[in-house]
Amino acid sequence: MRHLQTFRLIEAVARAGSMRKAAGDMNITASALVRRINRFEAEFGAEIFERLPGGVRLNPAGELVLHHYRATRSDLSRVQSQVADLAGERRGHVSIGCSQALIPYFLPREIAKYRAEHPGVTFSVNVRDRAQAEQELASYSSDLALVFEPVYLVDFEVVHVIPQAVNVVMRADHPLAAKKELRLRDCLDTPHIAPSAKYGVRHLLDFAARRGTRNVSPLVETESFELIRHYVIHENVIGFQIPIGLRDPADGSLVFRPISERDLPDGNLILGQMRGRALPVASARFAMQLATALKDYDASIRS
Amino acid sequence: MRHLQTFRLIEAVARAGSMRKAAGDMNITASALVRRINRFEAEFGAEIFERLPGGVRLNPAGELVLHHYRATRSDLSRVQSQVADLAGERRGHVSIGCSQALIPYFLPREIAKYRAEHPGVTFSVNVRDRAQAEQELASYSSDLALVFEPVYLVDFEVVHVIPQAVNVVMRADHPLAAKKELRLRDCLDTPHIAPSAKYGVRHLLDFAARRGTRNVSPLVETESFELIRHYVIHENVIGFQIPIGLRDPADGSLVFRPISERDLPDGNLILGQMRGRALPVASARFAMQLATALKDYDASIRS
């Protein structure tokens, strides 16, 4: 939609922090860009950038303008999506920010299932930590967030929530594998590998450990749960993950055991969107499918 | 804002029902207009007008596009208003659709009071019946509605409400003027002049009369409450109006008496806006002032 071009340029300038850089990014001359910005400011009635030596920065008015643009763009794409729906084309794009645990099993299955019915719908899936996922909802960078233990910013609206207990991941021959349920102290006493602090699993572990005046002291700390799953095969230590990110391997080499609820409360896996936003048709339908799938999944692991 | 020009043209075409007429209205050639519309449809990905012999009409997709435009325009003007507020200019425009009763006394006083503090703010005030007022909120044609007994469409959000009893208006020498409070049957038995059916006062009267198996049979039926107030001076009949549209004249020629609540329940005078819409700063502030004024007014007539 060409009538939003100026806003796209404004966004690029805000991102680049410099008109000349932004001009390069947008394949345009700096002079043309400068004039578009200046003309917009004149027409709009106020400056939207602070001119600093060495670049520019959005001022508060500019923040408002940028937010208006993002809301407009989002609403327009919603309209286009609804129109495509009207015409029976059922096209669209769904953009999701999610925790790592959803990557290996849950989301691939759900996306494939959705695309089987609506082949015209495309997806973007990005791993984001709890804060990032919510921030991207607010900037209309993604339509949905599916995160473990979100931080609950003001604009976060919960669509569906299921509880998930933190599980211990280890080799089948690990001493602790014999027990059906583990105590937190056993886990902390044995060598362990843990995710870094910005993830919900670690957050819950830290909180529970501190309550028992203990500390999580991982021998390896990582941002990758995939690393955790694979590392425990090579060195016989324990790792942590939530069940939705785990599946018994065919060779039985890995086992998972929940940590007793006495020590560690269940965390929440939450599907959310930006508060008050009208999602595009495809995203809204997919969110509904996800909510159903989460509900069924939760029912299945409880039975 | 020039980037919305195409949408303005679309709106004009939708209003005119013909591209050539719209082209005339917008001081542009039909050819230019046709090409802009066609280019927009190509870019948008779908037709937004039905081509009929003898003109064009918005199709459902077009309705969505037009609604998007109105929402966008409204949000943009909200942003501009907020920015002006940031800059301490305190400019803006407030657009109100209201019932006739508010015209003579209440709104002029409140608007003057507001403008005394914010001289940069301009107003448009239009008399609308109950359905129109709400419909104009939905199309972003007005920011606020202040109506007696609204019909409550889905998108109507109540900001403040006060009860108002239907009053009888008559000359001081009318026989019924002797009583402090009138019964409905007395009013229906005496010659009366009444507003037409689309107004809340008549709606309440009709409803109450039918309950008593009676009929409102006005000797003059009018859409103008001003006519009612003046007519009862010339022919000694009774008329109806709500208190907020009435004030004792200096010469004591007119008197007002409430109809007993046993016969006629109080109606609601309601200040509302479009559901979920973020109003421009000036409109939001004025709505708050109106709510306070209504509350004070209600308290004063009860004491």
Added chain:
DNA sequence: CCATTGCGGTACAAAAAATGCACCACCCTA
């Protein structure tokens, strides 16, 4: 301390886009 570098901004010509004019095919109506 002065040359260099990168910044936003601007004059002028070239390129691109929008517009106006004349005209077409079409459909309804008188």
Added chain:
DNA sequence: TAGGGTGGTGCATTTTTTGTACCGCAATGG
């Protein structure tokens, strides 16, 4: 069947936008 209305289109013209080459300025780095 003729006439007036509709949406749509080729072409020359006008308006707008862009690119090139600059300017003045402030920070930076030898």
